[in-house]
Amino acid sequence: MAGSSFGNIFRITTWGESHGKALGVVIDGVPAGLKLSESDIQPYMDRRAPGSSMISTPRKEADEVEILSGTFEGKTTGCPISVMVRNTSQHSSDYSAIKDIYRPGHADYTFDAKYGFRDYRGGGRSSGRETLCRVAAGAVAAKLLKELGIDVCSYTRSIGPVSIDPANFDRALITTLPTCMPDQEANDKALEYLESVRSEADSAGGVIETVISGMPAGIGDPVFDKLSADLAKAIMSIGAMKALEFGDGIGVSSAKGSENNDAFRMDGDKVTKATNHSGGLLGGMSDGSDIIIRSYVKPTPSIYKTQETVTKDNEDTRINIEGRHDPIIVPRAVVVVESMCAITLADALMTNMSARLDSLKTFYRQ
C-alpha cells in the first residue's frame, strides 16, 4: 500500500490494521538529544482513546505505547524511533455480517474498487484506529516544538448546532470535558444534543479549531510545499475530515480587500499585524501571528439505523451495523488534528534550516 508515509525530514510511516496484532509508527529524522520516554507519549494516546462518557464508543482501548527503538538512556539517538501499540480489544466477529456488504459513508466500497480485497474487520487501514500512530508521532513532534517555544492547541469548536463562546474559553477544560470543548456551558448543551442524536440511533459531526502560537515568520516552502498546503494535506488525510479553513476561511470570499488585509505595524523592532484575518499564513508561509485552522468533521458513518446499500456481488440490500462506534468522532479527533499539525510544523522547521546561506555558515563555522 502506497501512501503510508508523511513528511520530508521529520518523516513518519504508520503501519498496522485495527484488528491486526498491533499498530505503530516509525518516526525518522528526530534529532539526537531529545529527552523521550513512553510517559511523554502515553498522555496523548489517552486523549485519543475512548473515554467513559456516553458520547464515546464502549470499546475499551488501553492503547499502551512501547518505544521499540531510537532512544537510549532516556534520549533520542537520531536513529528511527519505532513506537508500537498492541491491539487487545478486537471483536472481529462483529464485522462478519458486513464482510460482503458496503457500509454507507465508510471506505469499504472504495477499498474493494481499488484492491479487490479488503480487511473488513473494523475497516483495516481506513479505521479511525490508524490515527493512534499519528498521535504517537505527534507527541514526539510536540515535544520538539516545545523546545523551540511553539505551542499547538486543538479543541472542539462546535458539535452539531452547538458552538463554544470564546468569552468562556478555559484551556484546562479541553482535556477534562468529554466533548473537548474549552467551554463548560457549550459542553453541557452539546451533550444534550448528542443524547438526542444517539437516542435516534444516529451520529453527529462538528468543527475542531487549532491555534498555533510561537511560530517564527517565513516557515514553509514555496511553491508546492507551502505550509498551508502541507497542513491541509496533513489534516485532510485524517478520516472523516471534509473541509478546512485558515483564518477567516470561506468568509474572505465575501469580504472587501480593505476588510481582509491585515495592516502591518512595528512593535519595537518586531513586525506585527493589527488583525489576523490571514490566520498566520501569507504566501503559504507563517507570518509570525497565530496560525488559526478550523477542520470540519463529518458525522460518524457507522450508525445503528437500517440503511440501504449494495453487496459485493452488486445486489441491492439493507444493512444493520453492529460493532462499537463513536456517535461523534470530533472529541477523539481533536488530538489527532493537533498531532498532524505538530508533525507538519516540525518537518517544515527542519526543512527551513537549509533556506539561507547565513544559517549554514553560522552552523558549520561556529
Ligand SMILES: Cc1cc2nc3c(=O)[nH]c(=O)nc-3n(C[C@H](O)[C@H](O)[C@H](O)COP(=O)(O)O)c2cc1C
Ligand atoms: C479518531 C477517529 C475515530 C473514528 N471512529 C469511527 C467509528 O467508530 N466508526 C466509523 O464508522 N468511523 C469512524 N471514523 C471515521 C472513518 O475512519 C472514516 O469516515 C472512513 O475511513 C471513511 O473516510 P472518509 O470519511 O474520509 O471518507 C473515525 C475517524 C477518526 C479520525
